Amino acid sequence: MNSYSPFSTSPMSRRTALLGIAAGTVGLSLAGCGAARNVAESEQKTYPDSELLLVSTIHTATNDYMQNWLTGSRAFAKYAGLPLRIVNSNLDSQQQYSQIQSAMATGKRVVVNLEPLASADVPGIARSVARNGGYVVSSWDKPDGIKPEDIGPSWVSHMGFDGVAAGEYTATQLFEAMGGEGGIIALKGVLDSNASKQRYAGLEKALAAYPGISLLGSDSANWDRQTAYTKTQTLLSRFAGKVNGIWAGSDSMTLGAVAAAESAGVQVKAVGIDGIQEALKSVKTGGPIVATWYSDGFYSGMIGLAIGHAAATGKLDVSTLQPAQRDGTYSQFGVSRDSVDKYLKEPDYTSLMAELDKGLFNRLVGGPLPSVNS
Amino acid sequence: MSLLKENPRPTTMGPHKGITRTVTKPAGQYGTAVALVILFAAFSVINPGSFMTAGNVITILNQATVPLILVTGMTFVVLLGSVDLSLEGTMAAAGISFVLLSRNSVNGNDFQLAALIIALIIGVLFGLVTGLIHNYLKVPSFILTLGMWYIGLGTATILYGDGATTLEPSPLVNWFGSTVFGLSNSFWIAVGVFCLALVLSKWTKFGRYAYAIGDSQEIAKVAGIKVFRYKTLVFVFSGACAALAGVIGSVKLGAGVVEVGSGQLFFTLTAVVVGGTLLSGGSGGVARSMFAILLLTVLNNGLVLSGVDPSIQQALFGCVIVIAVVLTALRKRDVLRVVK
Numbered sequence: 001m002n003s004y005s006p007f008s009t010s011p012m013s014r015r016t017a018l019l020g021i022a023a024g025t026v027g028l029s030l031a032g033c034g035a036a037r038n039v040a041e042s043e044q045k046t047y048p049d050s051e052l053l054l055v056s057t058i059h060t061a062t063n064d065y066m067q068n069w070l071t072g073s074r075a076f077a078k079y080a081g082l083p084l085r086i087v088n089s090n091l092d093s094q095q096q097y098s099q100i101q102s103a104m105a106t107g108k109r110v111v112v113n114l115e116p117l118a119s120a121d122v123p124g125i126a127r128s129v130a131r132n133g134g135y136v137v138s139s140w141d142k143p144d145g146i147k148p149e150d151i152g153p154s155w156v157s158h159m160g161f162d163g164v165a166a167g168e169y170t171a172t173q174l175f176e177a178m179g180g181e182g183g184i185i186a187l188k189g190v191l192d193s194n195a196s197k198q199r200y201a202g203l204e205k206a207l208a209a210y211p212g213i214s215l216l217g218s219d220s221a222n223w224d225r226q227t228a229y230t231k232t233q234t235l236l237s238r239f240a241g242k243v244n245g246i247w248a249g250s251d252s253m254t255l256g257a258v259a260a261a262e263s264a265g266v267q268v269k270a271v272g273i274d275g276i277q278e279a280l281k282s283v284k285t286g287g288p289i290v291a292t293w294y295s296d297g298f299y300s301g302m303i304g305l306a307i308g309h310a311a312a313t314g315k316l317d318v319s320t321l322q323p324a325q326r327d328g329t330y331s332q333f334g335v336s337r338d339s340v341d342k343y344l345k346e347p348d349y350t351s352l353m354a355e356l357d358k359g360l361f362n363r364l365v366g367g368p369l370p371s372v373n374s
Numbered sequence: 375m376s377l378l379k380e381n382p383r384p385t386t387m388g389p390h391k392g393i394t395r396t397v398t399k400p401a402g403q404y405g406t407a408v409a410l411v412i413l414f415a416a417f418s419v420i421n422p423g424s425f426m427t428a429g430n431v432i433t434i435l436n437q438a439t440v441p442l443i444l445v446t447g448m449t450f451v452v453l454l455g456s457v458d459l460s461l462e463g464t465m466a467a468a469g470i471s472f473v474l475l476s477r478n479s480v481n482g483n484d485f486q487l488a489a490l491i492i493a494l495i496i497g498v499l500f501g502l503v504t505g506l507i508h509n510y511l512k513v514p515s516f517i518l519t520l521g522m523w524y525i526g527l528g529t530a531t532i533l534y535g536d537g538a539t540t541l542e543p544s545p546l547v548n549w550f551g552s553t554v555f556g557l558s559n560s561f562w563i564a565v566g567v568f569c570l571a572l573v574l575s576k577w578t579k580f581g582r583y584a585y586a587i588g589d590s591q592e593i594a595k596v597a598g599i600k601v602f603r604y605k606t607l608v609f610v611f612s613g614a615c616a617a618l619a620g621v622i623g624s625v626k627l628g629a630g631v632v633e634v635g636s637g638q639l640f641f642t643l644t645a646v647v648v649g650g651t652l653l654s655g656g657s658g659g660v661a662r663s664m665f666a667i668l669l670l671t672v673l674n675n676g677l678v679l680s681g682v683d684p685s686i687q688q689a690l691f692g693c694v695i696v697i698a699v700v701l702t703a704l705r706k707r708d709v710l711r712v713v714k
Contacts, residue, residue: 062632188684217681219678219684224633226637238681240429264433
């Protein structure tokens, strides 16, 4: 082959080509970084509804909380008359990121209601949305030390929740139901999640107030019902005869644990967090679950889109928001036998719209909570 | 010719001498069982009061129920030299179907035994589709069963709808949970499936041909074995086992959830490998896999029982697996053997 054929590659020309590609890549990425910095500092751009696409993220379609979140998102989409794209990460951060990017590639401006899989995902997604000119509202987790103001008006708001209060409330309800005496086992969520750490910290706070209760042992069940079942089986075996109560960081784990206790023929009282239907029914019928904490996925799924949409259409001026409105803590509700009826009936479109009418920041209760990461 | 005379292949397996041969011969055949005994003893020493109790042994055997059913199906597939990655998906689809057809909290169905049979048929269908596509369209089992896994999960997700369906107590469901000699009927079903698999592997054409096809498919075909038929049957058996495991898993959880099989694929494949069934096929067996399942279940149980920090449980689990595999593979450490 002569050296003029496009398919021949002499060592010299191959090396030159590779160097050229490398230089080009470096150059482009540097240019890209520069561009992002410029967009992040830009003002709040507003668009007509016809240019907007609503995006709502979940992690798995088979989790009741996430199903509630989707119902809330669909309600808002119906109210606003806008298309809604659902991003299911299937527990994969890369999937979440690339699906959001493909939503942006449709040419519309996105309004994203982000429930991140991991804290570390948030800044990257926020910057990406900023480059698109869209808006994002995040919930639950974000890295310590970075705030919406750092990225710009595109990251409108972060909605945090008080996991410590949740863990403390449910633990206290459990200890009261146990008469203040006895042994408990505890199941944590994914060890590295802020929600899990906060809720467990709440449990520890409650334990300090009830000296008659002893924490026999704890383990992590990764928010998973099946894993909770297996871990509880072994823990019940280890502390045979001593377990009177089970505390878990989520209803899904509590339900698995309760099934294991039933299989083993052990009577226990249990508490969870999230307020999914099965748990609420158990609370209502005096079942093993005595209390839970209503995370109100319906509301979160709706209000995140509402806040982002208001910013995107100019109804909300991000520069006039209070610091707590950009990074704050929102209320959730403890559920015990007395209050369960209020939550048993799933909200419908009308009741969700009634909640929306109360104002975008109606449930804001304060600024961000101190970090649990030492 | 003279070259062979000067450098004959050793008549024993590899250049093992002296003490290693004393260790490696039993290690190869009974390695897993030996490791199981060692682990059992170790945990008994670490937890004198709580490990070696009747209650805990019952817990261990109950925990081994679902994995034991899965591993019998998987062993036959691995003996063929193939692999079946779809078991979590089949478990989910069959499990949720069973729940939706039995007495439950969302609809008026109450099909009892028919629900179980339909769930098993779902597993059989998954296996049949896998077997047919693998044989006639020549798709490698790895990627095909990976696809079937997601089809199974997807089917289960659609059936799941917008909330978990809870199982209500009913004659069949209660029967699964009631105990004989302290062990649940689910466990005795698993024992039955294992015994069936033993009989199949030693005394039927199904089993013997599985070994033959795994050893060399070309020779089996030339010898007149209907390779496609028996390969499909193996996948059907594996699918049925996964479906049964999904039903039992759902009954234990008391609800139809898509995660009923989560983590089982890794557990099952690990057991097959630790037990000594070669992934290349043709060698191994259900008995070895059974010991390996007990080994892994004892390990999981022992780690939690000993109060090992959850953050290092996974690392410890992995270390013991590696040691167990090394012990099992010691005998096959022929200098000329190629490992990939």
